[in-house]
Amino acid sequence: xxxxxxxxxxxxxxxxxxxxxxxxxxxxxxxxxxxxxxxxxxxxxxxxxxxxxxxxxxxxxxxxxxxxxxxxxxxxxxxxxxxxxxxxxxxxxxxxxxxxxxxxxxxxxxxxxxxxxxxxxxxxxxxxxxxxxxxxxxxxxxxxxxxxxxxxxxxxxxxxxxxxxxxxxxxxxxxxxxxxxxxxxxxxxxxxxxxxxxxxxxxxxxxxxxxxxxxxxxxxxxxxxxxxxxxxxxxxxxxxxxxxxxxxxxxxxxxxxxxxxxxxxxxxxxxxxxxxxxxxxxxxxxxxxxxxxxxxxxxxxxxxxxxxxxxxxxxxxxxxxxxxxxxxxxxxxxxxxxxxxxx
Amino acid sequence: xxxxxxxxxxxxxxxxxxxxxxxxxxxxxxxxxxxxxxxxxxxxxxxxxxxxxxxxxxxxxxxxxxxxxxxxxxxxxxxxxxxxxxxxxxxxxxxxxxxxxxxxxxxxxxxxxxxxxxxxxxxxxxxxxxxxxxxxxxxxxxxxxxxxxxxxxxxxxxxxxxxxxxxxxxxxxxxxxxxxxxxxxxxxxxxxxxxxxxxxxxxxxxxxxxxxxxxxxxxxxxxxxxxxxxxxxxxxxxxxxxxxxxxxxxxxxxxxxxxxxxxxxxxxxxxxxxxxxxxxxxxxxxxxxxxxxxxxxxxxxxxxxxxxxxxxxxxxxxxxxxxxxxxxxxxxxxxxxxxxxxxxxxxxxxxxxxxxxxxxxxxxxxxxxxxxxxxxxxxxxxxxxxxxxxxxxxxxxxxxxxxxxxxxxxxxxxxxxxxxxxxxxxxxxxxxxxxxxxxxxxxxxxxxxxxxxxxxxxxxxxxxxxxxxxxxxxxxxxxxxxxxxxxxxxxxxxxxxxxxxxxxxxxx
Numbered sequence: 001x002x003x004x005x006x007x008x009x010x011x012x013x014x015x016x017x018x019x020x021x022x023x024x025x026x027x028x029x030x031x032x033x034x035x036x037x038x039x040x041x042x043x044x045x046x047x048x049x050x051x052x053x054x055x056x057x058x059x060x061x062x063x064x065x066x067x068x069x070x071x072x073x074x075x076x077x078x079x080x081x082x083x084x085x086x087x088x089x090x091x092x093x094x095x096x097x098x099x100x101x102x103x104x105x106x107x108x109x110x111x112x113x114x115x116x117x118x119x120x121x122x123x124x125x126x127x128x129x130x131x132x133x134x135x136x137x138x139x140x141x142x143x144x145x146x147x148x149x150x151x152x153x154x155x156x157x158x159x160x161x162x163x164x165x166x167x168x169x170x171x172x173x174x175x176x177x178x179x180x181x182x183x184x185x186x187x188x189x190x191x192x193x194x195x196x197x198x199x200x201x202x203x204x205x206x207x208x209x210x211x212x213x214x215x216x217x218x219x220x221x222x223x224x225x226x227x228x229x230x231x232x233x234x235x236x237x238x239x240x241x242x243x244x245x246x247x248x249x250x251x252x253x254x255x256x257x258x259x260x261x262x263x264x265x266x267x268x269x270x271x272x273x274x275x276x277x278x279x280x281x282x283x284x285x286x287x288x289x290x291x292x293x294x295x296x297x298x299x300x301x302x303x304x305x306x307x308x309x310x311x312x313x314x315x316x317x318x319x320x321x322x323x324x325x326x327x328x329x330x331x332x333x334x335x336x337x338x339x340x341x342x343x
Numbered sequence: 344x345x346x347x348x349x350x351x352x353x354x355x356x357x358x359x360x361x362x363x364x365x366x367x368x369x370x371x372x373x374x375x376x377x378x379x380x381x382x383x384x385x386x387x388x389x390x391x392x393x394x395x396x397x398x399x400x401x402x403x404x405x406x407x408x409x410x411x412x413x414x415x416x417x418x419x420x421x422x423x424x425x426x427x428x429x430x431x432x433x434x435x436x437x438x439x440x441x442x443x444x445x446x447x448x449x450x451x452x453x454x455x456x457x458x459x460x461x462x463x464x465x466x467x468x469x470x471x472x473x474x475x476x477x478x479x480x481x482x483x484x485x486x487x488x489x490x491x492x493x494x495x496x497x498x499x500x501x502x503x504x505x506x507x508x509x510x511x512x513x514x515x516x517x518x519x520x521x522x523x524x525x526x527x528x529x530x531x532x533x534x535x536x537x538x539x540x541x542x543x544x545x546x547x548x549x550x551x552x553x554x555x556x557x558x559x560x561x562x563x564x565x566x567x568x569x570x571x572x573x574x575x576x577x578x579x580x581x582x583x584x585x586x587x588x589x590x591x592x593x594x595x596x597x598x599x600x601x602x603x604x605x606x607x608x609x610x611x612x613x614x615x616x617x618x619x620x621x622x623x624x625x626x627x628x629x630x631x632x633x634x635x636x637x638x639x640x641x642x643x644x645x646x647x648x649x650x651x652x653x654x655x656x657x658x659x660x661x662x663x664x665x666x667x668x669x670x671x672x673x674x675x676x677x678x679x680x681x682x683x684x685x686x687x688x689x690x691x692x693x694x695x696x697x698x699x700x701x702x703x704x705x706x707x708x709x710x711x712x713x714x715x716x717x718x719x720x721x722x723x724x725x726x727x728x729x730x731x732x733x734x735x736x737x738x739x740x741x742x743x744x745x746x747x748x749x750x751x752x753x754x755x756x757x758x759x760x761x762x763x764x765x766x767x768x769x770x771x772x773x774x775x776x777x778x779x780x781x782x783x784x785x786x787x788x789x790x791x792x793x794x795x796x797x798x799x800x801x802x803x804x805x806x807x808x809x810x811x812x813x814x815x816x817x818x819x820x821x822x823x824x825x826x827x828x829x830x831x832x833x834x835x836x837x838x839x840x841x842x843x844x845x846x847x848x849x850x851x
Contacts, residue, residue, distance in 0.1 A: 227717075
């Protein structure tokens with residue numbers, strides 16, 4: 001008998017693997033993506049499928065270049081998570097080259113330039129997103145009109161938009177956050193009733209449902225213990241707190257209501273799917289609470305005072321810089337140091 | 344009812360304790376040879392006091408303790424010493440060490456013993472010496488010399504004795520069995536231990552997955568006023584000394600300290616019995632109850648095994664199917680180590696021999712990169728950040744490792760159990776700990792030799808300076824003499840003459 005010489009422990013917890021974690025994150029995006037598909041048509045779905053294929057190709061190429069076992073490593077699904085998150089953030093009906101550039105930047109610069117999975121200091125999806133946002137502001141701010149306001153494009157439109165962007169005539173509309181930012185001299189309540197995109201909602205037609213759906217997926221991940229509550233609660237809490245402080249009963253220069261901020265744009269998607277990326281966030285629970293809270297503050301500041309309508313990507317990237325610093329000051333108290341103050 | 348407290352982290356691995364049928368003690372095998380390592384405990388190895396060819400009786404001391412942190416070794420039965428040589432011994436590193444090999448004669452003759460019936464009348468030093476001479480080291484798995492532990496109360500003394508029957512490791516049911524079968528002896532031994540250290544309270548700690556053991560202990564404790572049975576929820580690693588103290592007393596052993604620092608002493612139930620037998624019967628420690636379990640065995644169970652019995656014989660008696668297994672583990676699946684040679688013997692710390700099938704404990708899965716998910720930090724009972732420790736261990740950043748309290752890691756393996764990337768975290772920590780210790784020793788050595796060098800330099804300088812002072816004085820004296828008109832040449836001649844004259848006087 002050949003005695004296996006391995007170190008303790010000799011047993012492994014049930015079903016735990018990087019693939020399993022990544023699969024659960026992917027499953028949790030389903031409600032959000034379905035609601036986006038309902039309100040904006042199949043654009044996001046197409047983004048995810050095409051972007052995923054591109055991501056796999058880039059990943060395999062990068063692993064091959066780095067001399068890694070690409071056939072095995074690619075099965076950890078991590079790159080599909082990255083590409084799916086990026087594709088949810090990119091407007092639906094994006095042209096193929098936009099996806100290609102975004103995915104390429106995410107995979108090559110965001111992930112592999114730093115050493116691959118586990119070594120990236122920045123959230124790779126957000127690296128790709130920000131590069132696109134700065135380089136191609138027009139394409140990156142063209143959101144389709146939601147169902148109920150305009151016609152939702154079909155699959156043919158989606159394929160046309162993807163492959164022959166010049167011949168596709170998009171019917172786009174400003175998002176509620178765009179309207180909020182461009183608002184000149186309107187009371188918040190007037191703003192909400194002036195635009196059909198906002199009427200009868202807390203944060204714009206479709207957007208409140210999209211946020212609710214991502215919240216649902218996020219809560220499921222929380223229950224699956226994929227991450228702890230600290231970062232999401234930190235971000236949502238800080239954003240809400242800022243909105244409470246900044247809300248002056250809805251004057252023309254005020255900051256918008258709490259519900260508007262919580263259910264607009266990428267709030268819930270960011271809180272549960274982006275800042276919970278463990279690799280690039282702080283490590284301890286206390287650290288993650290602070291990390292999330294500061295992202296929340298940045299999101300509010302940039303939304304209300306900045307040049308961009310939404311700010312999750314910027315907030316996350318800025319806080320990625322700060323994560324090691326937060327770690328230095330948020331080491332948990334270890335066993336045996338509790339009673340030092342006694343006596 | 345005593346208030347129970349929770350500890351941070353912990354895991355709930357499948358317990359699988361029913362496999363070894365707790366509650367019944369089976370006699371172990373009688374092998375042809377016993378292999379007795381000189382080091383079955385933490386501390387200095389014992390030193391042999393028998394030679395090859397000597398006949399020894401059961402219970403006879405064959406190696407004596409060397410230095411304070413050490414315990415002697417006794418022959419578990421009568422026979423002839425056939426070798427004193429290096430053999431494979433149970434150790435995480437798979438190393439070999441000196442062992443005394445005894446070929447049993449089958450006569451089962453024993454050295455006479457005498458115990459102390461009225462132990463309450465004897466002082467603690469006498470009793471501690473009995474414990475030491477009986478070769479008792481902690482039977483829970485760590486093997487720290489019990490007498491040293493009993494002497495470890497620092498300033499404030501010991502107020503609470505905990506008999507640790509937690510046995511939180513999966514598979515193992517040795518303590519469970521001992522508690523079910525020998526509850527009265529455990530309580531009696533605990534009373535002696537409490538007497539030695541001056542404890543006022545004895546807590547008999549049992550995890551709630553062992554109701555039979557708890558019931559037996561409760562009955563036994565009725566005869567002892569200071570003893571109390573405490574049960575608490577099953578969770579790994581509640582049986583860690585530090586964790587158990589927090590669960591029972593809501594107190595933490597200071598980082599880098601020992602339980603005695605807060606007036607607590609923990610002992611394993613079997614150790615309490617060994618102490619009872621050593622003191623009341625004068626019987627040395629020569630057997631122990633070991634769980635022999637795993638699906639590769641047709642007859643698993645808890646066996647009373649002579650120390651020195653080769654693991655091969657023990658497995659053979661339990662019906663080991665070597666084609667079904669892929670490894671044999673000394674200890675439990677969480678903290679035990681892989682046996683590298685089936686000829687290695689059962690020793691004082693062998694609480695379990697686990698022979699799993701390949702399906703039961705599959706080989707480790709390929710390691711994936713750490714994604715810093717933090718599951719390890721959630722599971723860590725010491726509230727460490729295992730993912731950071733892993734990072735710094737790989738970077739060999741000793742400063743950060745110490746800043747992140749590497750030395751508070753108890754190596755329980757909860758982090759590696761939950762790790763989705765299957766990283767052998769404990770191995771990294773063990774290796775980092777030993778390289779830090781090496782570096783510290785290296786530093787002490789180099790500090791010492793630097794100190795010696797500097798002292799020598801200083802001495803040489805001092806001597807040179809003293810010479811210089813003398814020389815200057817002589818020069819000044821000579822100059823003074825010259826100045827006073829004395830002819831130095833004439834003076835030298837006269838000095839030589841005087842010397843010669845003196846020499847001649849001596850010669851004649």
